[in-house]
Amino acid sequence: MTSSQKNNLSIQLSGVSAGYQAAPVLNNINLVIEPGDFVGVIGPNGCGKSTLLKVILGLIKPASGRVTLGGMTPEKMRRKVGYLPQLTQIDFKFPASVWDVVMMGRYGLRQGFFDQIKPINEEDKKVTKQALERVGLANLADQPIGQLSGGQRQRAFIARAIAQEPEVLLLDEPITGVDITSQHALLHLLEELNSRGITIISTTHDLNCVASSFNRVVCLNHKLIAEGPPNQVLTQEILNETYGSHLLVMTERGPHIEHNLSSH
Amino acid sequence: MNILFDQILLPLFSFLSEPWEFIFIQKGILAVIMVGLCCSLIGTHVVLRRLSFIGDGLAHSTFGGLAVGFLLQINAFVAALVTAVLTALGIGAVSRKADISLDTSIGILFSGIFAFGIVIISHDRNYRGDLFDLLLGNVLTVTTQDLLITLATTCVVIACLVMFFKELLYSSFDPAGAAACGIPVAWLDFALLVLLALTITVSMQTVGVVLVSALLVTPAASALQLTNRFSNLMILSGTFGIASGLIGIYLSYYMDVPAGAAIVLVATTIFFICLLASPKRRPVKVTEPLEEPPAQIITGDYHRIG
Numbered sequence: 330m331t332s333s334q335k336n337n338l339s340i341q342l343s344g345v346s347a348g349y350q351a352a353p354v355l356n357n358i359n360l361v362i363e364p365g366d367f368v369g370v371i372g373p374n375g376c377g378k379s380t381l382l383k384v385i386l387g388l389i390k391p392a393s394g395r396v397t398l399g400g401m402t403p404e405k406m407r408r409k410v411g412y413l414p415q416l417t418q419i420d421f422k423f424p425a426s427v428w429d430v431v432m433m434g435r436y437g438l439r440q441g442f443f444d445q446i447k448p449i450n451e452e453d454k455k456v457t458k459q460a461l462e463r464v465g466l467a468n469l470a471d472q473p474i475g476q477l478s479g480g481q482r483q484r485a486f487i488a489r490a491i492a493q494e495p496e497v498l499l500l501d502e503p504i505t506g507v508d509i510t511s512q513h514a515l516l517h518l519l520e521e522l523n524s525r526g527i528t529i530i531s532t533t534h535d536l537n538c539v540a541s542s543f544n545r546v547v548c549l550n551h552k553l554i555a556e557g558p559p560n561q562v563l564t565q566e567i568l569n570e571t572y573g574s575h576l577l578v579m580t581e582r583g584p585h586i587e588h589n590l591s592s593h
Numbered sequence: 594m595n596i597l598f599d600q601i602l603l604p605l606f607s608f609l610s611e612p613w614e615f616i617f618i619q620k621g622i623l624a625v626i627m628v629g630l631c632c633s634l635i636g637t638h639v640v641l642r643r644l645s646f647i648g649d650g651l652a653h654s655t656f657g658g659l660a661v662g663f664l665l666q667i668n669a670f671v672a673a674l675v676t677a678v679l680t681a682l683g684i685g686a687v688s689r690k691a692d693i694s695l696d697t698s699i700g701i702l703f704s705g706i707f708a709f710g711i712v713i714i715s716h717d718r719n720y721r722g723d724l725f726d727l728l729l730g731n732v733l734t735v736t737t738q739d740l741l742i743t744l745a746t747t748c749v750v751i752a753c754l755v756m757f758f759k760e761l762l763y764s765s766f767d768p769a770g771a772a773a774c775g776i777p778v779a780w781l782d783f784a785l786l787v788l789l790a791l792t793i794t795v796s797m798q799t800v801g802v803v804l805v806s807a808l809l810v811t812p813a814a815s816a817l818q819l820t821n822r823f824s825n826l827m828i829l830s831g832t833f834g835i836a837s838g839l840i841g842i843y844l845s846y847y848m849d850v851p852a853g854a855a856i857v858l859v860a861t862t863i864f865f866i867c868l869l870a871s872p873k874r875r876p877v878k879v880t881e882p883l884e885e886p887p888a889q890i891i892t893g894d895y896h897r898i899g
Contacts, residue, residue, distance in 0.1 A: 386773045407775035414769045423641060423766050424817060424826050433766070436759045437774025446756040473821035486770075493774060 337364050338399040338409060338496045338528065340385060345394035347380055353392070354380045356552040362530060362545075364496070367523045369539035369559075370532045372549035373572050378532035379415065381549065382499045385530070386412055398497070408438055411490030413500040416482055421475035427485050428470040432457045434492030460488040464518060480511025487518065498522065500531040504538060516542045536563065612846045620740055621732035621799075625838030625856060627747040628796045632805065633812035633834025634754055635792050637827050638785060640813040641765045646696060647684065647786075649806040650703035652793045654680040656727060656802045657710035664713050670742060670794060677790030680706060682783075707802075730801030730853035732842060739798055746795045750788050754827075757781065762823055800853035811860040812837060818864075818871035833863050 340362040348354030354377045362368055370378050383389040384396055387403030398406040411434070435453040439445045461467045464484040469477065477485060483503050490498055503519070504512045516538055523529050533539060539546055539559060546562040548554040548571040555567045612618045639648050655673045662672025680702055688698035714727075726734065735743075754761065764771040764778045772778040789809075796805045816829035841856030848855070 388769070388772055404775075407773065410773070412770060412773035414767065414773070418769065419767055420641075424821050424823050425762075425766060426822060429762075429823065430766070433759075433763045433770070434774070436763050437771070437776055445760065449759075475821075489770070499773075 338406070339363050340497065340528070340530075341395075341397045342384070343395050345384060345391045345396060347377075347384055347389055347391045349392075353551065355384065355391070357394070358553050360547065360553060360556065362528060364528055365523070365526055366528050366530075366545050367519070367543050368528075368530045368545045368547055369543035370530065370547045370549055371534070371536065371539060371571065372554075376550045376571075378549055379501050381547075382412070382501055382530065382532065385497075385499060386410060408493065409496045411493045411495035411498045413483070413486050413490055413498070413503055415501045416486065416506075421482070423474065425474050426470065427461070427466055427472050427474055427477065428457065430474050430485055431460055431470075431488045431492050434460065434489040437493060456494065457488075457492050460492040463491060463521075464488040465514075478507075478511070480507040480515065483507055483511070483515055484518065487515075491522070495527065497528040497530070500529070502532055502534070504533060504535055512538065536568075539563070609843075612843065617733050617735070618842075618846065620735045620737070621852065622839070622842055623740055624732055624735045624743055624799050625842050625852065626835055627743045628799045629808065629812075629834035629836075629838030629856070630831050631743075631747045631750050631792050631834075632796055632808040633830045633837075634827060635750055635785075635788055636809040636811075636813035636834070637816070637823070637830050638754075638761060638765055639789065639809050640817065642785075644789075645806065645810045646699050647681070648789060648793065648809040650684065650699040651677045651680060651786075651790055652797070652802050652805045653703040654706040655790070655794055655797060657706035659727060659797070660710035660713040663717070673794045673797065674790055676706065677794055678787055681786040681790055726801070727797065728801050728803055729851050730797065730799050730804065732799050732845070732852040735798055739795075743795045743798075746791050750792055753784065753788055757784075758824075761785065800856055804853045804857045807857040807860060808834065808837070811857070811864050815860070815864040815867040818867040818873065821873075833860065837863060 340360075342358050342360045345358040346353045346356055354375075358381070370381060372378055380389060384391055385398070385403060387396070387407060396403055398409070403410075432449065432453065435449070435457065439447070458467070458470075461470055464487055466477075466481060466484055466488060469481065474482065474485060487498075487500070487503070490500075498519075500519075504515055507515065512535075519529055519531070520542060531543075540563055543559060545556065546559050547556045548562060548567055550571050550573065554571045555562050612622070636648075639645060655677045658673040658676025659669050661676065662669040665672070683702055684695065684698050687693070687702060688695045691698070760771070760776050760781055763776055764781050768778050792809075793805055796808065800808055812833035813826070813830040815833050816826045819829055820826050837856050837860035841859045842852050844850065844855040844859065845852035
């Protein structure tokens with residue numbers, strides 16, 4: 330299992346643009362993500378958050394610029410990268426148990442035709458079981474995936490990504506649409522995975538969880554607005570620029586009313 | 594004991610064995626078993642990927658291919674298969690180029706090619722008699738060569754579905770996730786369309802253009818009523834496919850109705866039985882709560898920003 334071995338896969342985007350020339354979804358992104366980083370990607374809807382993940386996965390080819398993972402192309406590194414897609418696109422009436430879904434994480438690891446057609450082996454079963462235990466769903470393994478709650482579904486899909494034994498985990502809106510208890514459980518799980526050396530890059534709408542859990546924030550609005558530690562990046566000016574509007578930023582002491590008003 | 598044997602078993606045996614006395618019915622029975630199995634197995638992916646309409650479209654365009662094959666005097670099977678594959682590719686291309694939905698693109702192409710086929714065939718007086726057979730199928734005209742082609746196709750389709758069980762399952766369930774972990778999703782989509790085209794082409798003879806899509810969709814939809822596991826879905830769907838074929842051909846023999854229609858009616862009946870028997874429709878029995886113990890709530894200075 331991934332255990333405590335540290336990975337050394339750094340992700341590098343240099344001058345990456347994606348989408349159409351007239352209205353690029355991503356515009357000249359330069360970004361380096363170090364091994365073991367815990368990165369939150371924030372920005373308004375349609376700002377290119379999901380596209381950024383897909384570019385790193387090699388699912389979308391950049392129109393210009395270069396993406397490398399540990400010096401290699403994304404296509405070559407896919408097996409090292411776990412992915413949690415937005416679950417709104419999944420048909421949860423599909424006839425699959427939680428176990429089946431998590432086991433899928435093992436399918437991509439096969440290389441070549443003869444490896445591909447071999448049936449599931451003991452190692453696959455062992456890792457799947459461990460992944461289910463780690464996300465706390467071992468007792469629901471035989472349930473149909475559609476019968477799980479929102480938070481449990483997210484955890485099942487995270488287990489699928491872990492079963493791939495990845496060095497990098499990319500998550501698209503993992504805490505959207507789940508209740509607050511599940512949100513905390515998910516964040517706790519991600520922190521634990523990160524502490525075992527897995528690089529985590531997650532898009533999110535929740536600025537609070539970015540501030541509390543993540544060690545780096547990437548602010549995106551087609552172009553890279555800012556990136557760095559949360560306490561340096563989550564400022565009034567940067568957030569206003571990212572979201573193109575005025576947000577009320579709260580600190581422990583209360584809202585920055587004066588600051589907000591004075592910027593009008 | 595003798596009464597049981599004389600009154601029940603013997604008549605049952607002769608009821609079941611009587612059709613087998615005719616060579617052409619033997620061939621028909623073998624054909625419907627293979628076609629039923631082949632259609633219902635690949636049908637699981639057709640249903641789960643919502644490709645039902647594509648199956649219907651391919652079946653209709655295959656008819657156009659047969660007509661063109663007849664016109665050009667080339668092998669009907671090859672002509673039909675090539676047309677089905679080209680249509681499958683054309684559907685996507687037209688949809689992208691014209692910026693219309695896949696449904697609309699299928700609707701345009703399949704009816705166009707189908708109409709083209711009817712124009713060609715109805716123009717030729719010699720061929721017109723077979724039009725009805727092509728549309729509704731005729732198991733009684735299956736030749737040994739047809740049987741061999743059907744056998745080969747069934748073997749290829751089953752081999753592919755079994756060999757790439759894992760990859761097809763993953764990409765049917767979550768194409769983005771499958772692609773992200775390196776499964777060649779686009780290639781699998783194409784392979785599935787080619788297998789579908791093959792299946793439809795060999796099924797035309799037995800069940801005809803109009804009814805082949807029912808055999809693709811109905812057994813799989815029936816199985817879906819009964820199970821939540823994909824492997825069970827394939828086993829059940831295959832069983833229903835074969836059962837529909839067998840029961841259908843006996844009905845056809847004893848009641849003197851077209852086999853294709855009888856097969857589809859049996860499949861439809863099985864579907865409604867499954868619908869009524871489905872455990873998914875029964876009220877949930879409360880045994881133990883599905884929820885696991887409440888997650889640990891992490892407290893701390895969460896709401897600090899800046």
